[in-house]
Amino acid sequence: MFSILKKRWLLKQHKKEIVEDIKLRYKLNDIVAQVISSRIEISDVNFFLFPTLRHQMPNPFVLKDMDCAVECVKKTLLAKERICIFADYDVDGATSCAVLKKFFKALGVECNVYIPDRITEGYGLSESAIKRISQHSTCIISVDCGSVSFEEIMLAKSLGMSMVVLDHHICTSRVADADAVVNPNRLDDTSGLHYMAAVGVTYMFIVALSSCLKDTYLKRLIETFDLLSLLDLVALGTVCDVMPLIKLNRVFVTQGLKILKKRQNVGLRNLSDTAALAEEPTVRHLGFVFGPMINAGGRVGDSMLGAKLLSTDSEAEAVKISTYLHECNVKRRKIQDDVMEEACQLIVEHGLDNVIVVCGDLWHVGVIGIVASRLKEIYDRPVAVISLDENGIGRASWRSIKGFNFGAAILLAKEKNLITEGGGHDMAAGFSVTKDKVEDLRLFLSNEFNKSSIQHHCFFDFELPISAFTSELFEQLSFLEPFGVGNATPVFKMTQISVINAKVVNNKHVSCILVDIFSKKSIPAIAFEAISNGIGKVLLTKNVVLSVIVTLRRSYWKHKETITCEIKDIIY
Template identity: 40%
Template sequence: MHSVLGFNWQQKNFDERHATTICQRFQLSEILSNLLASREISLDEVENFLQPKIKISLPDPFELSDMGKAVSHVIAAIQARKKITIFADYDVDGATSAALLKRFFREIGIEVNIYIPDRILEGYGPNSQALLNLKKNGTDLVITVDCGTVAFKPLEDAKLAGLEIIVIDHHLGVLEKPEAIAVINPNLLNETFPHKNLCAAGVSFLFAVAINKKLRESGFYSQKKEPNLLDLLDLVALGTVCDVMSLTGLNRAFVAQGLKVLKQRKNLGLRKICDLASLDEEPNSYHLGFIIGPRINAGGRIGKSDFGAKILSSEDESEIDEIGAQLEILNRQRKDIEAQVLEEAVKSLEAGINGFAISDPVIFATSKNWHQGVIGIVASRLKDLYNRPVAVIALDEEKGKASCRSIAGIDFGAEILNARLSGLLLDGGGHAMAGGFSILTEKIPALHQFFCENLGKKIIEITAKKNSEFDIALDLVQVNIDLLKELSKLEPFGVGNVRPKFLLRDVVKVNARLVGQSQDHISCVFSARTALGFNGQIQAIAFRSANTPLAQILLDPKFTKPLNLIGSLNVNSWMGVERVQMVIEDILIPITFKKPRFKFTDSKLNHKSHHTVTPHLLRGPSRQRLDFIGCDQMDPATSAG
């Protein structure tokens, strides 16, 4: 069996004896036990993995360097009635961090302000002018969240002006610390705190826990009700998923418990966003990352930067209704802008414009016409398309601003920091999977060379591997709602705990059609062929596959061979009816032709445009990922090879 997309699929190895022990000791099914074993979950970890508990996973927040110093200073500021402002980034992690702290302070009777810089006019992180204006307008203490670790000059200017600063961040830092009363960041170079994968919202939650503990010990709650900090975990979960943090350990507990809080719909802003998105099913990590998150982000990307923080922290229903409606409009506009920029970026790269190409180890896409608010999403799309680290740079006069996305195994944030220390960047930072920078236009070629030289060898090693793994092979008769409900015990899914991949054996296509606003997805129905005829059916969908080799199999009405599908399973709810759906990632089919020629059909043109291609020409990366030499995944051409 060979893959349509050219991958060598094999079942993931796991300790079968360990799986059997899990099955017997915890009375779990064979399938679930096998999946736990393949994730190398020890017997001691099984219960907390399946039912993550905050009280088991939560560390002592005072293990973080500078936490005690920061907490003491904040309590002193509260007692002195100092004016406090939260200075946050404009993305989801920044918005959730700011909203979390504002809600916490409000619960203990302290009103704080939130300041979010404008993405276009001010850029990322603290800037001197904004901090000096805050001081001028009466702010005594600024708490930066999701930014500030490397803001050396702005924080130095703030100190000279008499403005107190506490930094709460998670981005990679250097040995030098900025001028601040305290810097709380698990990713400082000399930090020993073990939980390195926290987002800013997670660090902010630990900050709130630490303040709350000290207030409790001081008798602060003797005459008032202590806030339930667990009610803030919906915000932590949202920030964690949207900042693409690993959903293991403490983060797994944060997200699992946060989803339970989200289900209770206590946060009025989140409730409004869910209602506007017609989210009427139990929320999971997918909804956080792909339904709620993009709407929060829309304000910071192309609208008002503070919309996200405002709607997540507000208790004013009229304000929430107004912002929610505007975010819906902005999100639709964002999609249109994103699609246009993505199309232009793909055309530019495949034509080799500006000297950058899809064959580069690190892909750079640049233009003077791109909106800065969508370049991060476009970078993510290009990374998925070409399986390379990507920097998308929006040029403006003599400077460029970039958003970067990486692939597993390549720490882009660390390399951005190296480039900054090497004098190639004006500013920049990030973490392993994402980052950003600003740069003089004239230095872009040198930066590209710097990245390619430093990362190229490792990138080539990673991307050259065509081996992929699935978890378990299933027959269609095994796939049902009960199986999906049991698999849900493995949630939340995300980085570090990916949704299981299955091989669905020997199914036959019943029908297939193009769906979606752009007609770029393929919806299918499959059945199992038995000696007695067809038995059972499953719905399936192949996202963004209309112009890929998958379309040649799925949209060909004459192709009736049994197939093995590779993909994930989920529950598709529609009009109150739940059905199992497979999300197709690849297709395995038998080799029946030795060396045919192929017709490549443009499915968007209703199969009227055919391009005859011989196998030896299908080399190198391309938009359509035609890297599947030697497989019979396309219609054989009528002429002889």
């Protein structure tokens, strides 16, 4: 049976013998054991439940070119020459920059930072930026960008600068002529760390560099600096760049959340206070509270602010930047809502394709990535949102769904001259396209999508009655955290459910109470973006009996904890 969102929901299959083994060995209940058994191999259960750097951190030199990167930067440090960190303007770039800056500061080394303006300069290294940096620095460390900046890196080298790239974006077979290109997505990299964000690569770089500085005059400073203190930044960048929370990423985020709870980072502490966060931070807060506020500076304000906030040790500066970023975020939401409304209207007029490509004149390029993400969530399709300037040049942001690698598709589109530039990874990318190529690009992406292995069905973990949704179940499920891409929050199906007290929230969401028609047990629920996707219409209809697909949530109100659920779909 299909759902409101046109999905076919199937129950995940579990191997009984593995479930029993997990239950006995780790003293977990049946539900949690079954969820684990459907996600990972039995040999990996211990690492999954107890993720630690001591047991799972690989030798950082397994990454191609790591030795070259370390040698280049070590040489620069010992010569006491000036380093410039060039970073992307998103959260992954800002956290990567902050990790480097805080590490170098602990060594007594001040370095310059260059983050291009999202609006006027766009993504990545540029000729003008290289020339400006050459006036004050002899070494550039490019984080979260640079892997395919062939001409710009050649220019830097011709101006006498050394060049190190720490990146994770999809690469071509050609490798830039830098002193080092450390990128687990290089075609010749065999580390198996392709799932990492740039901030993860950057963290591994400072681990490698610190080990090679212990025979220098920096030995004492290296030994007194706690590299683990930077894991809150690594967790933040990993989550906000939508990297899968598997293997080493799971370790980074699990341990990073522990560091974040200590409130040691001055910038993150003030950001949390500005957002009035009343509970311990989770992955959801990283992605939906901290991330948008940090990104807001680059979207509608100053692209440098996120990295400044995350690397500052000044309480006064952190308060000032956090307050400004909050104001930027409010402004961003208004701009975003306007673009979102126009984009949805275009979809209604054009019809719903298997790949959504929407294009508007002078849409604010600072919000098109968020609009693409929201449209993807609503329609469960790959989405490209394109903003055209006065000259018909479009800047686009792309968000994909599981099974369709847009990072590879964008490289092919570039080879076919359908776009002028672009790059990214399999779930998110950016590119530029001229107005006359938009329709050709739409057809190309549609054809590429049809070749991909997209699954047209979804899985839920259990069918349970409302009476099973207790605090005890939630506590057991917490063993599976952190949840995110690659380790999704467990999904449950409830049948024979009625809806009461349904109401619209903020003109787009629907809150209600779900009631089991037999036991009369109930649970509060929220359906996000329900007005846009058809779920809201059903929830607001009186006297209906439904099957509901949900995930559990823990909500706080006046310091009181309540178990609620988020409605993901309805079978009606």
